[in-house]
Each structure stands twice: as C-alpha cells, then as structure tokens.
Amino acid sequence: FSSKDCKVIFVLGGPGSGKGTQCARLVDEYGFVHLSAGDLLRAEQNRKGSQFGELIDRYIREGQIVPQEITIKLLENAIKDKLGNEAKGRVLIDGFPRKMDQALLFDQSVCPSQFVLFLDCTEEIMLQRLMKRGETSGRADDNAESIKKRFRTFLETSMPVVEHYEKQGKVVKVDSKSEVEQVEKEIKEALMGRGI
Numbered sequence: 057f058s059s060k061d062c063k064v065i066f067v068l069g070g071p072g073s074g075k076g077t078q079c080a081r082l083v084d085e086y087g088f089v090h091l092s093a094g095d096l097l098r099a100e101q102n103r104k105g106s107q108f109g110e111l112i113d114r115y116i117r118e119g120q121i122v123p124q125e126i127t128i129k130l131l132e133n134a135i136k137d138k139l140g141n142e143a144k145g146r147v148l149i150d151g152f153p154r155k156m157d158q159a160l161l162f163d164q165s166v167c168p169s170q171f172v173l174f175l176d177c178t179e180e181i182m183l184q185r186l187m188k189r190g191e192t193s194g195r196a197d198d199n200a201e202s203i204k205k206r207f208r209t210f211l212e213t214s215m216p217v218v219e220h221y222e223k224q225g226k227v228v229k230v231d232s233k234s235e236v237e238q239v240e241k242e243i244k245e246a247l248m249g250r251g252i
C-alpha cells in the first residue's frame with residue numbers, strides 16, 4: 057500500500073452539521089471517494105463475528121471516541137478497498153479525525169491530509185436536525201441524551217483538532233447553517249479556492 061498518490065481531505069463539523077449530506081453531493085461531480093468514519097464503525101458493529109461490536113455500540117451511545125486503532129484500521133482497509141494498492145485518487149473522510157491522537161497517527165502512518173473542510177453550525181440548528189432525523193434514522197445516538205454528550209465531546213475533544221489544523225493553515229471553513237443547496241455552493245467555491 058503506497059500513500060504517495062492518495063489525496064485526503066478531512067470533512068469535520070459538529071454532529072448534524074451536514075458532513076454526510078454534503079459529501080454525498082460532492083462525490084459525483086468531483087469523483088471523490090467518500091468514507092464516513094461513523095458509517096464504517098456502524099458497519100463493523102453490525103458485522104457478524106466482529107469482536108468490537110459491543111464496544112463500538114457503547115462508545116457511540118455515549119458520544120465517546122472509539123479507540124483510534126479500530127477506526128484507523130477500518131479507514132485504512134476501506135481506502136485500500138476503494139482505491140486499490142496504488143491508492144491513487146482523492147478521498148473525502150467525513151467525521152475523522154475527532155481526537156488529536158487520531159489526527160497525528162493518521163497523518164503520519166496512513167497518508168497526510170491535504171486540507172480540512174470545516175462545516176460551521178450552531179448547536180441549536182444541529183439539535184433540531186438530529187431530533188428530526190431521529191424520528192426515522194434508527195441511529196442509537198439520535199436521542200436528546202446522546203446528542204448532548206456528542207456536542208460536549210465535539211467541543212472538548214474534536215475542536216482542538218480543528219484548531220491544530222488551523223495553525224497549519226489547512227482549514228477551509230464553510231457556514232453550514234443555511235439550506236443544503238446554499239452550503240453546497242459555498243463548499244464548491246471554497247474547493248475552487250484550493251485549486252480543486
């Protein structure tokens with residue numbers, strides 16, 4: 057597995073800021089491969105015979121960050137799967153890294169990220185979106201109690217990651233409070249600003 061031709065863009069933002077929605081919209085037009093760390097963890101949790109199922113379930117309900125070894129291995133496997141051993145292509149990784157140790161290890165051992173797209177939203181709006189989605193999503197963490205814990209983890213643990221990349225001049229911030237199409241438009245302008 058060679059990482060020299062692999063170009064990674066991290067997509068970060070609070071729970072419900074629109075990471076998944078916006079990544080899905082970018083895939084077709086730009087030919088990005090989209091990986092969601094949360095989706096990979098939920099898939100592993102449901103995989104028959106997984107030794108991590110219970111652990112992942114517990115962390116997700118509590119809004120805690122699953123030990124990095126698990127998440128990074130899942131991401132690395134998914135990158136290999138989608139890009140092949142040469143790892144040629146651009147990958148959008150949504151919802152990762154959300155803790156400093158993950159950021160450092162991934163950049164060092166898998167593939168250094170090009171930049172970070174940060175979706176900026178208020179807790180009030182994110183709460184509304186997640187409660188609404190919770191009516192049908194079946195996600196174990198789309199309830200008021202888990203959402204509160206996810207917000208707290210985001211502020212305490214994940215914002216320092218964004219600040220770390222900000223110091224390196226790697227963060228592109230986009231307001232994600234408005235409607236989906238408007239946010240998409242602003243993301244595309246921001247990507248253009250980065251030569252993509």
Ligand code: UP5
Nearest residue numbers: 071072073074075076077093094116121122151185189236
């Ligand atoms: N919606 C989206 N955009 C909208 C807009 N502009 N206007 C109106 N509505 C909008 O959107 C959420 C909802 O809002 C949807 O119903 C959508 O239609 C609507 P979505 O695009 O899903 O937002 P997203 O930011 O992806 O929200 P998500 O809930 O997925 O964010 P989280 O970061 O909380 O979830 P994730 O799946 O990344 O992680 C879940 C858990 O996994 C974490 O809490 C953690 O326990 C664990 N995890 C790790 O441990 N390590 C990792 O590296 C990653 C995850």
Ligand code: MG
Nearest residue numbers: 075076092094
């Ligand atoms: Mg998501």
